[in-house]
Structures are given as structure tokens and as C-alpha cells.
Amino acid sequence: MSSTFLIILFVLIGGGLFLSFLRLILGGKATDRAVALDTTTLITTGFLVLVAFLQGRSMLLDVALVYSVLSFLGVLAIARYLDGGLR
Template sequence: MIDLPPALRNVLLGTLALLALTMLLALWRVVRGPSAPDRIVALDLIAGVSVGVIAVYTALTGERHLLRVATGLALISFLGTVAVARYLERKEPR
């Protein structure tokens, strides 16, 4: 852990709490979702929020190597979302 001012540490911890709440709400949309595109968008949101969690954790601990993990997760998530969207587009009757 790096030495942060207490105010900044509290802001970062609050940010982690809000990101966790966002992840829970997105998980609810994945479970309930009325359609497949809604579920895919929710999964993409979960991946994006995970990138945010990794970034905030990096700011708290100073472990910069985790930013590479966040970048890789963002790229894989984007490519996966595009692939599933193309699949769903071709699957729908015209």
C-alpha cells in the first residue's frame, strides 16, 4: 500500500463501493434481462466496471502492473461484445 492522504483514500474506497453496487445492478440485468442484447450489454458493463475496479485498486496500492491486466480485459471485452453482436445480428430473421 502506498501512503495516501486520508481524504483521497476515503474517496477511492467510496468509488470502489459505488463500482460494486454498479456491478450488482448489472448482474441483476444479466439474470433478468428481457432479451439477449440486454444481457450482452450488461456483461459488457460488468467488464467495463471491472476495468474501473482494477484502476481504482491500482491507485490505492500502487501496483502498476495491474493496468496491463485492465487493458487486456477491456480489449477482450470489446472484441467479445462485437463478435456476439454480429452473431445476434445474423441470427435474427429479416
């Protein structure tokens, strides 16, 4: 992987991460933030795998896997809370 290509990847993913995180901070309504959180965590998963690839540490793949599982559960919990609790 050439360094130019690597920079392009980092700019694109970092840009996506920045924009969705900005939406998470600026908000709107609570569900807007929740959707932004969902997107942020998924892009972060991709970012983690990219870092794992760069450092050649396959351990970070497990981190990415567990991160995606926990983010799914977290978003689900937030959604159920916004829906009025566990009924």
C-alpha cells in the same frame, strides 16, 4: 486518499457493478444481456484500475488494458452472432 472517500468509491463502483450484473443474470432478451455485459466489463475495468492504485501495482494496469480490449472483441463477437452470424 482518505479511507472515507475510498469507501464511497468502492460503494459506488461496487453498486454499479452489482446492478449491471443483476441485469446480466435476470436478463430479459438476449440483447439486454449483451448490453449489460458491455456495461459490466467497462465498470470492471475501472474497478481493476482502482485496485491497481490501492495496491500500488502498475502491472494491474496492463491487465485492465488487455481486459478492455478483450471485452470489446467479445461484445463485438456476441453482437455479430446475435445479428445472424458473420455475413
